[in-house]
Amino acid sequence: MAAGLAAAQAADGLEGDWTARITLKDGRQINAQMQLQSAGGTWRTLLQSPADPCVGIPIPMLWRRVDSGVYELHFQSSKALTGCRDNLVTFQQLDAGTLRGRSDAGAEIVLTRR
Template identity: 90%
Template sequence: MRRSSWRAAACAGMLATAAGLAAGQAADGLEGEWTARITLKNGRQVDAQMQLQAAGGTWRTLAQNPGDPCVGIPTPMLWRRVESGVYELHFQGSKALTGCRDNLITFQQLDAGTLRGRSDAGAEIVLTRR
């Protein structure tokens, strides 16, 4: 095989591998826009929005609390797949505002567009893909 043929074959192989990896990541990933319904222990419900990219994103609760400046500010976050249908989301409140706490919550996938998790404070969080 001539050198240019080898080069073309190698490029085609790399493209096929990259396409396969990208397809696997897209099926496994959480990239995109999400809405959240947070049900607090007292039964009160609060909504939030989340935008995720490859491994990170932004979370914002659609509520304000005059006594807590950490509520309602855009909060950076990271996410990772732990196993099939299980994801960890790391809410990095300390990066949004000094004194805000970070949270690590594990979410179970209920179906293709829904995840459910529970915070350490006992709030249930249901994420729905938009």
């Protein structure tokens, strides 16, 4: 079953390197990088925060196709550092190289294939 899931994800074409632009509710923007493979990947926000050790560290993630052009990305921050909060974000595919989603905190995330 896992091999079938990985093969199905590979056919969806999200594997590769992505850049992210995160727009917070107050309008500030933060950049991040993401690398996806068929079984998951890594996310890293390009920002360090002395107030939040969970920001700026490499975070493991999983992804899956929910429907045509709809994907869920599961950011597993708790696996990178105890006490960090996991997030599940649903993304809509805008075109072959762009996805857009919104975090539960209201931040808009736009992913662009590199």
